[in-house]
Amino acid sequence: MTRGPIIAAAVIGAILIALLVWGVPAFLSKKTESTPVSAAAATSSPDTPHITATLYYASSDGRYLVPVKHDVPLASGVVEQGRQILLTELQAAPSPYIKVIPEGTTLRGFYVTDRGDAFVDLGPEIVRAHPGGSLNELLTVYALVNAVTANLPAVQRVQILVNGKEVDAIAGHVDIRRPLTRDASLVRERDTNQAPKLKAQKPVQ
Amino acid sequence: MARATAALVALFLIAFPPLPRAQDNAPPYTLLSREGRRPIPTMTRGGRELIALDDVAALFQVTVRGDSLARAVTLTYRGKTIIASADQPMTSVDGRVVALPGPVVQAGQRWLVPIEFLSRALGPIYDQRITIRPSARLVIVGDLRVPHVSARIDMAGPPTHATFLVTPASRVTATTEGNRVLLRVEGDAIEPTFPPSAAGLIESIHLGDQPDTVVVSLTRAAAPARVATSQADNATRVTVDIPAAPDARPPSSQAQAPGVPGQDTPASVPALGQAMQTIIIDPGHGGDDIGVKGAGGLQEKQLTLDVARRVRSLIESRLGLRVIMTREDDKLVTLNERAAMANNSKAGLLVSLHANGAPSATPSGAEIFYDRLDREGEAARRAAAAQSVSLPVIGGGTRPIEIIPWDLAQAPHVGSSEVLATVLEEELRKVVPMSTRARQQAPMRLLSAANMPAALVEMAYLTNGPQEMQAGTEGFKNGVAQAIVNAITRFRSLTDDRETR
Numbered sequence: 001m002t003r004g005p006i007i008a009a010a011v012i013g014a015i016l017i018a019l020l021v022w023g024v025p026a027f028l029s030k031k032t033e034s035t036p037v038s039a040a041a042a043t044s045s046p047d048t049p050h051i052t053a054t055l056y057y058a059s060s061d062g063r064y065l066v067p068v069k070h071d072v073p074l075a076s077g078v079v080e081q082g083r084q085i086l087l088t089e090l091q092a093a094p095s096p097y098i099k100v101i102p103e104g105t106t107l108r109g110f111y112v113t114d115r116g117d118a119f120v121d122l123g124p125e126i127v128r129a130h131p132g133g134s135l136n137e138l139l140t141v142y143a144l145v146n147a148v149t150a151n152l153p154a155v156q157r158v159q160i161l162v163n164g165k166e167v168d169a170i171a172g173h174v175d176i177r178r179p180l181t182r183d184a185s186l187v188r189e190r191d192t193n194q195a196p197k198l199k200a201q202k203p204v205q
Numbered sequence: 206m207a208r209a210t211a212a213l214v215a216l217f218l219i220a221f222p223p224l225p226r227a228q229d230n231a232p233p234y235t236l237l238s239r240e241g242r243r244p245i246p247t248m249t250r251g252g253r254e255l256i257a258l259d260d261v262a263a264l265f266q267v268t269v270r271g272d273s274l275a276r277a278v279t280l281t282y283r284g285k286t287i288i289a290s291a292d293q294p295m296t297s298v299d300g301r302v303v304a305l306p307g308p309v310v311q312a313g314q315r316w317l318v319p320i321e322f323l324s325r326a327l328g329p330i331y332d333q334r335i336t337i338r339p340s341a342r343l344v345i346v347g348d349l350r351v352p353h354v355s356a357r358i359d360m361a362g363p364p365t366h367a368t369f370l371v372t373p374a375s376r377v378t379a380t381t382e383g384n385r386v387l388l389r390v391e392g393d394a395i396e397p398t399f400p401p402s403a404a405g406l407i408e409s410i411h412l413g414d415q416p417d418t419v420v421v422s423l424t425r426a427a428a429p430a431r432v433a434t435s436q437a438d439n440a441t442r443v444t445v446d447i448p449a450a451p452d453a454r455p456p457s458s459q460a461q462a463p464g465v466p467g468q469d470t471p472a473s474v475p476a477l478g479q480a481m482q483t484i485i486i487d488p489g490h491g492g493d494d495i496g497v498k499g500a501g502g503l504q505e506k507q508l509t510l511d512v513a514r515r516v517r518s519l520i521e522s523r524l525g526l527r528v529i530m531t532r533e534d535d536k537l538v539t540l541n542e543r544a545a546m547a548n549n550s551k552a553g554l555l556v557s558l559h560a561n562g563a564p565s566a567t568p569s570g571a572e573i574f575y576d577r578l579d580r581e582g583e584a585a586r587r588a589a590a591a592q593s594v595s596l597p598v599i600g601g602g603t604r605p606i607e608i609i610p611w612d613l614a615q616a617p618h619v620g621s622s623e624v625l626a627t628v629l630e631e632e633l634r635k636v637v638p639m640s641t642r643a644r645q646q647a648p649m650r651l652l653s654a655a656n657m658p659a660a661l662v663e664m665a666y667l668t669n670g671p672q673e674m675q676a677g678t679e680g681f682k683n684g685v686a687q688a689i690v691n692a693i694t695r696f697r698s699l700t701d702d703r704e705t706r
Contacts, residue, residue, distance in 0.1 A: 062565025062668075063641070098564040132490075132497040132505060133562025134574060134663050138647060168540050168650050172490060173559070173574075173661070175650040185645075 049074040051081070053151045055089050056143040056187070057097035062135075064188040065143055066097060067150070078154050083110045086120060089147045100139040102129035108164060116156040117179045118148050124163045130171045137171040142183045149182040157181050234320065236264060237394050238333075238346040242416065245344060247320055253307040255317040265327060265346075271316055278309070278316045285330040289318065296326045303329070320344075340522045341396035350375075352390055354419055355398040356410045357525050359482065363426070363449035365405030369419065371441040379432040379443070386421040386430050386445060387413060395419065400525035401694075406447045426450055481553030481697050483527045484520055485546070487651065488513035489559040489661075492537030497562035499673035505560040506535065508676055512664065513558050515686035523690060524697075544654035548614065554625060554696065555659035556689055557651055560676065561640075561666045569669040570640030571685075573629045574661040575622040576615045576652035614656035621658040625696050629660055632692040636684035637665065638672075658696070662689065 053072040056065045072088045075081040086107050093099040106123035113119075130140065145158040157179035162170070166177055234245040234254075243264065247254045258278060262269045267282040276291040289296040291311035295304050296318075303326050310317040318326075321337065323344055328335040333347040345351055352375045360366040369388060371377060376391040394416040403409050406427040413420045423430065428450040434443045488509035490496035496505025510532070517528040529550050531543040547555050561572060615622065623646075630644045640663075652659045664685050665676040675681050 058564045060565065061567040062563040063568050100564055131562050131564075131668075132495075133666070133668070134559060134572070134647070134649075134661070135568060135666075136497075136562045136564060139564065172494060172496070172540065173649055173651075175648040175653050177650070180648065 053085050053088070054147070055085070056100075056146045056150075057093040058100045058139050058143075059188060060096040060098065062098060065100070065139055065146065065186045066188060067146075068094060068097060070094070072151075078112055078152055079110060082112065082118060082148060082152050082155070083107065085147055085151050086110060086144070089143065100136070100143045102126055102131070102140075104129055108161075112152075112155060116154060118152070118155040118158045119161055120144055120148065120158060121161040121164055127162055127167070127170055132171045134173045137169070137174045138186060140170060141174050141176060141180065142186055145180045146182050146187065232342050234342050234344055236344045236346065237349060237351070237416075239349070242394075245320075248317070250310060250317070251307070254320045255307075255310060256320050256322065258316040258318060261318075261323070261327065265323075265331065267327070269316070271311075271314065273311075273314075276311060278311075280327075282327070282330055283332070287326050287330065289316070289326075291316075296322070298326050299330050301329075338396050340398070341394075343394065343396065345394075349393040350391070351394045351396050352392045353396040353398065354388075354390060355521060355525060356400060356419070357482070357527065358400060358404045358407060361405035363406050363447070365407055365427070365447040367407060367410075367421070367445045367447075369443040369445070371443065373439050374436050374441045377434050377441055377443050379434070379445075381429060384423045384425070384427065386423070386432065388419040388421070388432075388443060389415070390417050390419065392417055398522040398525055401523075406449065421445060423447060481526070481700065483529060483550050483552040484693060485529050485531065485550065485552040485555040485655075485657075486513045486516050486520075487531040487543055487547070487555060487557035489557055491532050491535055494537055497560055497667045499667035499676075500670060501673050501677075503667055503673050503677050505562075505667060508560050508664070508667075508682075509558040510535065512682050512686055512689075515682055516556070516558075516689050519686055519690040520693065524694065540651050541654070543651055544614075547659075548654075548656045552657055553700075554657055554693065555652075555655045556625075556629070556693070557659070557661040559661060559663045561663040562668045563666055564668075566669050568640065569666050569672045570638045570643070571633050571665060572640045572642060572663040573626045573633070573644050574647055574649050574652070574663070575626040575644075576619060576649050576659065577646040578613070578616060578619065578648075578653070613653065615653045615659060618656070618658050621700070622652070622660055624699060625658045625692070626660040628695045628699070629662060629689065629692040632688040632695070633662070633685065636688045637681065640666075658700075 050071045050073050052069050054067045055070045055072075057068055058064070059066045070088055072081075073084050075084045090101050090105055090107060091099075102125060105126045107121070108123055109119070109121040111119045111121075126140070130137065141160065144160060148158045149155050159166075159179040160170070160176045161167070169176055234247055234256075236243045236245050245256060245264065246260055247256050249255065258269045258271075258280060261267060261280070265282070267280050269278060269280050271278040278289050278291075280287040280289070285299045287296050287298050289309045292308045294306070294308045295302055296309070297303075305319050305325065306321050307319045324335050324337045331346075334345075336345045337343070338345065338351065341351070341353075343351065353372050355370045356367060357370075358365065358367045369377075371390055378389045380387045380389070395412060395418075397412055397419070399410045406424050408422040408424050410419065410421050412418065421430075426449055428448045431446045431448075432443065433446075434441055436442070488506075490506040490509060492506075494506065496509070498504050513530055517530060520526050520528050529546060529552065531546050532538045543557075561568070626644050630639070633639065634643070649661055652661060662685075665672040665681070667673045667676065
C-alpha cells in the first residue's frame with residue numbers, strides 16, 4: 001500500500017532532474033545570446049557561456065594600444081578566467097586592429113598570488129618571433145599587462161615569464177624582471193563606443 | 206619712380222647676386238705643403254663648406270675658365286681638365302665622373318665647389334697627393350707627416366695626470382720652459398684632439414707657434430712635471446704627471462683624490478668632474494640578436510654599431526674623452542654585461558643606440574627613452590637609502606655608503622637622465638625627423654641598471670620604408686652621431702654648471 005506515494009515521488013524527482021539537466025543550460029544560453037556582442041569576432045561558440053572582456057590590440061596605424069571588447073569563454077575562478085582572457089588575447093586581432101603578440105605564442109600557465117600579482121608564463125616563441133623595436137615591445141608587454149588588470153579586479157600587477165623563468169626583456173628593451181602595473185600612456189580609446197565599461201562587467205571575483 | 210628703383214635693384218641683384226658670406230664660427234682651413242702654411246678662404250652654404258675656384262686657381266696654379274651661358278666651368282692643370290656644371294653634385298675629371306658631396310654653385314662670376322673637390326677632383330690630376338683632415342681643418346698637399354695627437358686629462362688631482370697619444374708612433378721630445386711643458390712631435394704638423402677645457406694643475410693644452418709642438422701650460426700651483434714616453438701598437442704614449450708645488454694650496458674644488466667623494470656625497474653619485482671623462486656608448490643588439498630588420502634589409506644591430514663608431518670617433522677627436530663601447534663588433538652581449546661594463550668603468554653617462562619597429566609601416570621619427578621606476582622600484586629605493594652602512598676609509602674615519610640594489614642603480618639618476626633625454630631630443634630634432642612621442646619614460650632594462658645618467662635613442666623606424674632608406678645614408682648616420690655628441694657636450698656643461706653652483 002505504501003508503494004504508490006514512493007513511485008509518485010520518484011517520478012516527480014526524475015522529472016525535476018530532467019528539467020534541471022535540460023533547462024539550466026538552455027536558460028544560460030538564452031542569457032548569453034542577449035549579451036551585446038562587440039564588433040570583435042566571437043571566439044566562443046554561441047551556445048557556450050561567455051563574458052565580454054577588454055582586450056588590447058595596436059591601432060590600425062600601429063601607434064597605440066586600443067581597448068577592444070571581445071567575447072571570452074566564461075570560466076570559474078580568477079585563474080581560469082585569466083587563462084581564457086589571455087588565450088583570446090593571443091589569437092588574431094579583430095579588424096582593423098593589429099595583434100601585438102607574436103604569432104604562435106603559447107600560454108604555458110597563469111597564476112595569481114594572494115598579493116594580487118599575476119604571473120603570465122608564455123612559451124619561448126614570444127622572444128623568438130618578436131619583431132623587435134621599443135615600440136613593438138612596449139605594445140606587446142602592455143597589451144598583456146593591461147588585458148589582465150583591466151578584466152580581473154583582483155590583479156594589480158602582472159609579471160611576464162618566458163618558459164617558466166624570469167627574463168630581462170622580451171626584445172632587449174622593456175624591463176620585465178618585476179611585476180608591472182597597468183600603463184595607460186600607450187592607450188588611446190579610439191572609438192568611444194567600444195571603450196570598456198569595467199565597472200559594469202564584473203563577471204569574476 | 207619707386208617702382209623704377211625697385212626694378213633697377215632687382216636687375217642689379219640678378220646680375221650680381223650676393224655672395225655667400227664667409228663662415229664666422231668654424232676655424233679656417235689651412236693649406237699645408239712643403240712650402241709652408243697658407244690659409245684657405247672658405248664659405249658655407251646650406252651647411253656645406255665651399256671654396257671658390259679662383260682661390261683654387263691661385264693656390265694650386267691651375268687655370269679656371271667659366272662659361273656663363275653653358276653654366277659650366279673648366280679647370281685645367283698640366284693638360285688635364287676638370288669640367289663642372291652649375292648645380293650638379295659631380296664633375297668630370299679627365300673624362301671620369303667624380304661625385305661631390307654637394308652641388309657646384311655658380312654665384313655671378315664666381316664658381317664655388319665643396320672643399321672635398323680638392324681631394325676628389327683636383328687630387329687625381331695633381332702631381333702631388335691632396336688629403337683633407339676635416340677635424341684638424343687641414344688640406345695637406347704632398348706626402349707630409351701629420352701625426353694625430355690626442356690629449357686627455359685622466360686625473361684632475363692634484364697631482365694632475367695627463368696622457369698624450371701620438372699616432373702613428375713618432376719621436377716626441379719633451380722640454381720644460383718655465384710654467385710650460387713643450388712636447389715636440391716629429392712631423393710636418395700635428396692633427397690635434399685636445400679637451401675643450403683643462404682641469405687640475407693644467408691651465409690649457411694647445412698647439413705651439415711651431416706646427417709640430419704641443420704646449421701644456423701649468424697653473425702657478427704646479428711643481429715641475431714628470432714626462433715619460435712609451436711605444437705600443439704603433440702609437441707613442443706620453444704621460445705627464447704634475448704634482449702640486451709644496452707651498453701652494455691646492456684648488457679647493459680639486460682637493461680630494463679622484464674617485465673618493467666627500468663625506469656627504471653618496472657613493473652612488475659619481476663625482477662628475479672625473480666621471481665625465483668616460484662616456485659609455487651602447488650599440489643595441491648584436492650577434493644572433495639582430496633587432497629590427499627593415500623590409501629593405503637594413504638590420505638594427507648593424508646601424509647601431511655603425512653610428513656608435515661614428516659617435517666614438519667624434520667624442521674622442523672633438524671632446525678628448527674616453528669612450529667605452531659595450532660591443533666593438535657583431536657579437537651578442539647581454540643587458541647585464543652591458544650594465545656591468547658601464548658601472549664598472551664609473552662612466553659619466555650612457556647613451557644606448559637603437560632603431561625602432563612598429564606593427565604598421567606608419568610610425569616614423571626618432572624617440573628618446575629614459576627610465577621609469579615603478580612603485581616597487583621607488584619603495585625599494587627608499588628602503589635602500591635608509592640602509593646606508595659606514596665603511597672605513599684610508600686615512601681614518603668612515604664614510605656612509607648608500608646601498609642600492611644593482612638592478613635599481615638608475616634610481617638616483619632619473620632626474621639627470623631626463624635632462625640628458627631632453628638635450629638629446631633637442632639636438633636630434635635639428636637633424637632628423639622626430640616621432641610624435643619624441644621623449645618617453647618607460648621601464649627600460651639597461652637604463653634601470655645604469656648607475657649614471659642614461660638614455661636610449663631610437664634613431665628611426667626601420668619598419669617605415671622611407672625611414673629605413675634614410676637611416677642607411679651617410680648623411681643620416683653622421684647627422685645622428687653629431688647630434689648625440691652635441692647633446693653630450695651640452696649635458697656636460699649643464700652638469701658642470703650645477704657642480705660649481
